[in-house]
Amino acid sequence: MSIRFFSRPRLRTICAASVLALVISSVAAANETIALKAARLFDGKTATLLQNGVVIVKGDTIADVGSNLPIPDGARVIDLGDATLSPGFMDAHTHLTLDYSGNYNERRLQELDLNVSEQAIRATKHAGATVQAGFTTVRDLGSRFVASREFVDVALRNSINKDIVVGPRMLVATKGIGATGGHFDPMNGFRDFLFGREPDYTDGIANGPDEIRKAVRFEVKNGADVIKAAVSGGVLSLTDEVDTPQLTPAEMAALVDESHRLRKKVAVHCHGDQAAREAIEAGVDSIEHGSFMKPETLARMKNKGTFLTPTLMASEWIMGKMNNYPLALQAKAKAAYLARSEMFRNALKIGIKISFGTDAAVFPHGQNAKEFKLMVDLGMKPLDALKSATASDAELLGIAQKVGTLEKGKLADIIAMPGDPTADITVTEHVSFVMKEGKIIRTGPATAETAATDESIDIGAPVD
Numbered sequence: 001m002s003i004r005f006f007s008r009p010r011l012r013t014i015c016a017a018s019v020l021a022l023v024i025s026s027v028a029a030a031n032e033t034i035a036l037k038a039a040r041l042f043d044g045k046t047a048t049l050l051q052n053g054v055v056i057v058k059g060d061t062i063a064d065v066g067s068n069l070p071i072p073d074g075a076r077v078i079d080l081g082d083a084t085l086s087p088g089f090m091d092a093h094t095h096l097t098l099d100y101s102g103n104y105n106e107r108r109l110q111e112l113d114l115n116v117s118e119q120a121i122r123a124t125k126h127a128g129a130t131v132q133a134g135f136t137t138v139r140d141l142g143s144r145f146v147a148s149r150e151f152v153d154v155a156l157r158n159s160i161n162k163d164i165v166v167g168p169r170m171l172v173a174t175k176g177i178g179a180t181g182g183h184f185d186p187m188n189g190f191r192d193f194l195f196g197r198e199p200d201y202t203d204g205i206a207n208g209p210d211e212i213r214k215a216v217r218f219e220v221k222n223g224a225d226v227i228k229a230a231v232s233g234g235v236l237s238l239t240d241e242v243d244t245p246q247l248t249p250a251e252m253a254a255l256v257d258e259s260h261r262l263r264k265k266v267a268v269h270c271h272g273d274q275a276a277r278e279a280i281e282a283g284v285d286s287i288e289h290g291s292f293m294k295p296e297t298l299a300r301m302k303n304k305g306t307f308l309t310p311t312l313m314a315s316e317w318i319m320g321k322m323n324n325y326p327l328a329l330q331a332k333a334k335a336a337y338l339a340r341s342e343m344f345r346n347a348l349k350i351g352i353k354i355s356f357g358t359d360a361a362v363f364p365h366g367q368n369a370k371e372f373k374l375m376v377d378l379g380m381k382p383l384d385a386l387k388s389a390t391a392s393d394a395e396l397l398g399i400a401q402k403v404g405t406l407e408k409g410k411l412a413d414i415i416a417m418p419g420d421p422t423a424d425i426t427v428t429e430h431v432s433f434v435m436k437e438g439k440i441i442r443t444g445p446a447t448a449e450t451a452a453t454d455e456s457i458d459i460g461a462p463v464d
């Protein structure tokens with residue numbers, strides 16, 4: 001046993017010395033004061049950029065923020081030059097443990113073929129690419145492998161929190177909850193009983209209010225920070241229609257009540273208008289996608305304070321890579337894509353709360369920031385788009401006390417992008433500096449090591 005190994009006196013001395021050295025170096029880092037300087041600063045709150053921005057970081061916390069601040073004695077100065085400092089970006093809709101960005105049938109086969117431990121090892125790369133791109137927090141909305149009961153998202157979150165893996169702070173949803181035959185049914189599209197059983201609440205599949213409550217309790221028991229459910233059909237599932245309702249109002253009421261009693265927020269996958277109306281009425285915290293929502297439904301969201309997470313990147317990617325998908329999915333993708341631009345413009349006009357979320361995994365991890373340009377192209381002001389990915393996401397995730405703005409006392413999650421995002425929003429895609437909780441994760445432009453390795457999206461060239 002390992003205890004015997006460590007019980008030898010000489011080894012114990014060596015171990016004690018190296019542990020002491022480690023402790024001293026982490027204490028030194030914790031006390032270090034760093035002054036970040038850049039030509040501009042976005043603090044997450046104000047309607048303009050500050051000029052000559054300075055952020056003073058002490059340990060893991062922001063000690064001061066402002067324009068032309070004096071540099072404290074002994075501080076390490078990092079001058080980022082013609083760049084814009086910003087709170088670390090957040091993505092309220094990722095799937096870091098999955099990757100569906102290639103040929104759909106190949107990826108489905110791979111999901112069955114690879115063992116879940118190997119999928120988990122791959123997920124550590126996805127986490128790395130995401131934080132290197134400037135996303136210091138993600139809400140990870142669903143992680144499942146057909147016929148597996150592993151909680152890979154929980155393991156990844158915990159490993160990041162323990163500094164074993166480099167990645168963003170994660171709030172995870174585990175399996176996601178849905179109806180038999182619905183968007184989340186992992187056996188949707190496979191021959192009946194191919195896996196020897198019907199999926200049940202341990203897979204997130206539940207029918208009726210009592211079973212929904214059981215599924216929520218099971219997910220919270222296993223580490224869920226947030227509850228995700230599919231209340232309407234989806235694009236990347238084989239047999240359901242994209243906009244039909246998949247939970248009843250009574251099931252949604254149970255979902256929201258049980259989650260909120262356990263102090264967990266509820267995010268629902270929803271394309272269809274009827275399902276959205278019923279989910280908003282039930283009191284969900286955010287509607288994910290929302291492609292077919294009508295203006296009256298958006299107005300109801302405004303009254304209730306429900307967030308919309310538009311995930312424009314997901315349909316943009318699918319439309320640009322149509323040949324990668326089976327015909328049935330192509331038809332669903334086109335319908336959702338054609339509806340979502342008008343829905344997004346209406347959402348802006350009506351003034352509902354918009355959170356930044358991409359559905360990363362539908363496209364290669366690390367390309368999350370391409371969502372900013374899609375939002376701005378549909379009429380959102382650049383600073384509002386940046387707010388959605390910082391202060392608004394922090395509010396939706398329930399972590400605004402700690403992160404989301406550059407303010408004294410908050411955790412030092414700070415990034416910098418070259419140039420001025422109000423002049424060119426695509427500078428968000430070239431983040432040059434990343435700090436998470438006072439630790440520098442990246443400084444300097446992307447290298448082959450740090451850049452997302454998969455092929456780029458060809459935005460603006462959808463097939464018909």
Ligand SMILES: [Zn+2]
Pocket residue numbers: 093094095141142359
């Ligand atoms: Zn998703």
